[in-house]
Amino acid sequence: MKRSTLLLTFMVCLLSCQKNVDTSFKIGIIADCQYCDCAVKWDRYYRAAPKRLKEAIAVLNKDSLSYSIHLGDFIDKDFKSLERVLPMWKTLKSTSYHVLGNHDFEVEASLKSSVIQRLGLTNRYYSFIEKEWRFIVLDGNDLSFHGALTPNKKKQTDSIFNLLGNKELPYLKKWNGGLSTVQLNWIKTELDLAIKNNQKVGFYCHFPIFPIDEHNIWNRDQFLSLIKPYENVKLFFNGHNHAGAYQMENNVHYVTFKGMVDTENSSAFAKVKFDSDTIYIEGFDRELSRKLVLK
Incomplete structure (x- = not known):
């Protein structure tokens, strides 16, 4: 067989193999477990959170998931709250990730950095790769009145809050937060890497955009x-607004997942399947199921 024929045969086989590569995977998502040993407030049943977390993990563990992620507010307050829910979280069979929420910092000032460590985070914002996706985990508490831990970040927090103060923005609340310039520059670097590596991008954050x-x-x-x-930016998944929400803007799916801690008798969590051109959200209890077409 001629060399040119061998080369052509090799190329055809290579292309065929690439077409048959399975790029699908499934993950688990929980938002606002928000446990504390506290009385009911705002229809949030804090003491029910461990039972709901345990039940959700049992469901997630029945599937073969690439990873599971909690979208912030793992606890409501008190550092000791972590000792009640972290052992349950560690029973997940899949790889697991955490997003930092505003309530995660509702602990003594001296213990705020310890919360980050206990959640297993070496960086407050980070990224990871799964198949053809780059997932970028944001820290919306980077500039905030609860999560800014250095004098410089506290100064930047005051600056951005005062700068936006005359714009009458509905979300300029002290329980929210912002992204620092350093984090924004890092995000751009991550987006450029995704372009270079031909990756789709998904964002995880506690705070919503839409x-x-x-x-x-x-x-x-x-x-x-x-x-x-x-x-290549395709999705933005978040918690924080316990009622849940959805909006699509510029071909990006913005999904707010419902809070697990809410209501007396129901939970909320999801499994999400990523296919090449579609994302399927399988909602459990109050969480809605959705089909998100990628464009």
């Missing part, structure tokens, strides 16, 4: 300007 209400991240406009040129 729809606009009292829960959004402070400098959402700055974030949107940053991601606008990147057509």
Whole structure:
């Protein structure tokens, strides 16, 4: 057989193999477990959270998941609350990740950095790869009145809050937060890497971008300007607004997952399947099931 024929045969086989590569995977998502040994408030049943977390993990463990992620507010307050729910979280069979929420910092000032360590985080914001996706985990508490831990970050927090103060933004609340310039620059680096490696991008954050209400991240406009040129950005998953929400803007799916801690007798969590051109959210209890088509 001629060398050219061998080369052609090899190329055809290579292309055929690439087409048959399975790029699908499944993950688990929980938002706002928000446990504390506290009385019911705002229809949040804090003491029911461990039971609901245990039940959700039992369901997730029945499937073969690439990873599971909690979208912030693992606890409501008190550092000791972690000792009740972390052992349960560690029974997950899949790899697991945490997003930092505002309530995760509702502990003594001297223990705030310890919360980050106990959640197993070496960095407050980070990224990881799964199949053809780059997932970027944001820290919306980077600039905040609860999560800014250095004098410089506290100064930046005051600056951005005062700068936005005259714009009458519905989300300029002290329980929300913002992204620092350092984090925004890091996000751009991550987006450029995703382009270079031909990866789709998904964001995880505690605070939403859409729809606009009292829960959004402070400098959402700055974030949107940053991601606008990147057509590979496909989704933004978050918690914080316990009612849940959905909006699609510029071909990006913005999904707010419902809070697990809410209501007397029901939970909320999800499994999510990623296919090449579609994302399927299988909601449990109050969480809605959705089909998200990638464009």
